Amino acid sequence: MKTSYQQQNDYYRGPTLLSTCMHSIGATNNSHQRDSHRVFHRKDNLLCVGDHFEGVYILRSGSAKSYVASRDGEEHITRFNYPGDILGIDGFDGQVHTQTVRFLETSSVYFIKKSEINSLMQTSADFRDGLLQSMSHTLACDSAMMMCLSTSSSEQKVARFLLDLSIGFSERGLSGSEFILRMSRTDIANFLGMAIETVSRVFNSFQQKKMIQVRLRYLSILDLGALNRCVAIDVCSHTVTSQSAPKKAMLAMN
Amino acid sequence: MKTSYQQQNDYYRGPTLLSTCMHSIGATNNSHQRDSHRVFHRKDNLLCVGDHFEGVYILRSGSAKSYVASRDGEEHITRFNYPGDILGIDGFDGQVHTQTVRFLETSSVYFIKKSEINSLMQTSADFRDGLLQSMSHTLACDSAMMMCLSTSSSEQKVARFLLDLSIGFSERGLSGSEFILRMSRTDIANFLGMAIETVSRVFNSFQQKKMIQVRLRYLSILDLGALNRCVAIDVCSHTVTSQSAPKKAMLAMN
DNA sequence: TGACAATCTTGTTTTATGTCAATTGATTCC
DNA sequence: GGAATCAATTGACATAAAACAAGATTGTCA
Numbered sequence: 110m111k112t113s114y115q116q117q118n119d120y121y122r123g124p125t126l127l128s129t130c131m132h133s134i135g136a137t138n139n140s141h142q143r144d145s146h147r148v149f150h151r152k153d154n155l156l157c158v159g160d161h162f163e164g165v166y167i168l169r170s171g172s173a174k175s176y177v178a179s180r181d182g183e184e185h186i187t188r189f190n191y192p193g194d195i196l197g198i199d200g201f202d203g204q205v206h207t208q209t210v211r212f213l214e215t216s217s218v219y220f221i222k223k224s225e226i227n228s229l230m231q232t233s234a235d236f237r238d239g240l241l242q243s244m245s246h247t248l249a250c251d252s253a254m255m256m257c258l259s260t261s262s263s264e265q266k267v268a269r270f271l272l273d274l275s276i277g278f279s280e281r282g283l284s285g286s287e288f289i290l291r292m293s294r295t296d297i298a299n300f301l302g303m304a305i306e307t308v309s310r311v312f313n314s315f316q317q318k319k320m321i322q323v324r325l326r327y328l329s330i331l332d333l334g335a336l337n338r339c340v341a342i343d344v345c346s347h348t349v350t351s352q353s354a355p356k357k358a359m360l361a362m363n
Numbered sequence: 364m365k366t367s368y369q370q371q372n373d374y375y376r377g378p379t380l381l382s383t384c385m386h387s388i389g390a391t392n393n394s395h396q397r398d399s400h401r402v403f404h405r406k407d408n409l410l411c412v413g414d415h416f417e418g419v420y421i422l423r424s425g426s427a428k429s430y431v432a433s434r435d436g437e438e439h440i441t442r443f444n445y446p447g448d449i450l451g452i453d454g455f456d457g458q459v460h461t462q463t464v465r466f467l468e469t470s471s472v473y474f475i476k477k478s479e480i481n482s483l484m485q486t487s488a489d490f491r492d493g494l495l496q497s498m499s500h501t502l503a504c505d506s507a508m509m510m511c512l513s514t515s516s517s518e519q520k521v522a523r524f525l526l527d528l529s530i531g532f533s534e535r536g537l538s539g540s541e542f543i544l545r546m547s548r549t550d551i552a553n554f555l556g557m558a559i560e561t562v563s564r565v566f567n568s569f570q571q572k573k574m575i576q577v578r579l580r581y582l583s584i585l586d587l588g589a590l591n592r593c594v595a596i597d598v599c600s601h602t603v604t605s606q607s608a609p610k611k612a613m614l615a616m617n
Numbered sequence: 618t619g620a621c622a623a624t625c626t627t628g629t630t631t632t633a634t635g636t637c638a639a640t641t642g643a644t645t646c647c
Numbered sequence: 648g649g650a651a652t653c654a655a656t657t658g659a660c661a662t663a664a665a666a667c668a669a670g671a672t673t674g675t676c677a
Contacts (some may be wrong), residue, residue: 201499245455259556302513
């Protein structure tokens with residue numbers, strides 16, 4: 110079974126918001142490239158809350174999760190990271206990192222020193238635009254996530270999550286319909302703000318409706334349309350007869 | 364009663380993440396300052412989803428709400444804005460705005476053209492740092508908000524909301540204990556991802572516990588400590604005898 | 618000033634989802 | 648290779664908060 114799933118930790122070479130930056134750096138100085146690459150393993154931390162800000166990292170291969178911690182020690186995952194993502198951007202404010210970044214599998218990153226960022230901002234318009242664009246894009250994603258967290262049902266949240274993964278893999282030239290969930294159910298539950306049991310139940314429910322096929326961390330999307338419809342209006346769990354009047358009206362408009 | 368509440372639409376002159384930027388701009392060119400100031404009224408839109416990105420705005424006085432829209436027309440408020448905040452930053456990605464910004468009261472903004480941003484990024488280290496810092500700070504706030512939305516009870520959400528407002532007003536040199544809620548209950552409910560009725564009930568509950576005093580949009584914080592404790596561990600709505608075992612344990616550790 | 622429209626509050630009912638508990642199924646590691 | 652640990656599922660039950668409904672208050676404009 111494993112063989113049908115694409116390797117997700119191939120080096121990422123496709124277009125990305127920061128591919129331009131890589132160019133700029135390459136053009137500026139080739140000799141230091143060796144030193145700027147670092148490899149990490151599962152459960153390694155790239156950064157911890159409170160670490161001094163030294164620069165940003167571009168994830169080249171593998172995957173990671175970024176999380177914040179509340180006063181009482183509770184952790185909350187704010188993002189899953191994939192190749193091309195910039196890590197450690199949160200350090201610009203106050204020169205201290207507010208998030209911990211932990212790898213989900215063997216991964217490699219490219220490091221850009223603070224001083225390098227500064228000089229590139231002045232000399233390379235591409236780098237400037239790329240960085241601003243990337244941060245701006247992250248802000249937009251956060252807004253969408255907030256909307257998802259605060260207004261969606263459990264089924265909508267999981268559907269949204271799977272679709273985002275699917276889109277992300279597609280953009281990176283991997284299969285958007287068959288992939289491996291590198292994170293645990295606990296991580297997914299934490300990220301989506303729901304109980305782990307509910308995640309399990311929704312997966313099961315989707316599977317019974319032939320929308321997905323899931324076994325442990327191997328996931329196939331069988332009916333993309335159904336997932337998309339689920340996100341737009343949460344009809345997955347209801348029969349038409351049990352629809353409330355407002356929901357019926359919304360369906361009618363479609 | 365109104366007289367005891369501070370005017371919130373005085374021009375903001377205190378320290379802010381972008382006060383340095385204002386300096387830089389002032390130093391660069393004084394003559395255009397007149398043109399860059401614009402005044403808006405309640406319910407006016409500064410930006411709409413889909414608008415082409417022309418530059419960013421710094422809110423000088425008043426207040427606004429930023430919201431995104433889903434496919435089915437539902438709106439979700441992602442942020443309330445106060446003097447010193449940068450508006451329109453979301454346009455860096457794709458040169459199109461993804462959020463609508465609407466004023467809650469008569470407000471004024473300072474406009475910085477795209478071309479100006481570009482030249483300032485090159486020439487002024489202060490502006491560069493200020494902008495990156497501001498965006499980074501916003502990202503951190505978003506993370507905290509996501510955590511709040513996904514893991515908090517209704518009482519915790521409202522407590523967190525009031526504390527954030529209080530801190531924001533204090534930082535701006537206004538009273539952190541007595542202020543006007545410029546947004547409607549509906550806006551608050553939308554922002555916090557809860558029903559308007561629940562917002563009303565939580566306000567009432569807090570009032571009965573002498574934590575706050577609220578009448579329409581006039582709000583006083585009577586017991587800051589209680590609000591803070593409510594955010595840390597949600598004990599507001601429970602008596603000690605009804606605590607579950609884990610919650611009791613958490614309380615004991617305090 | 619009075620009437621209409623918003624906005625906010627309060628009471629009751631319903632339901633989605635969390636919590637608790639038990640079991641099964643994978644990994645890990647001597 | 649088998650105990651031990653960790654991860655995921657499944658079922659029964661409890662509950663916080665949404666939905667629904669009705670009323671009170673405030674704001675607005677002729």
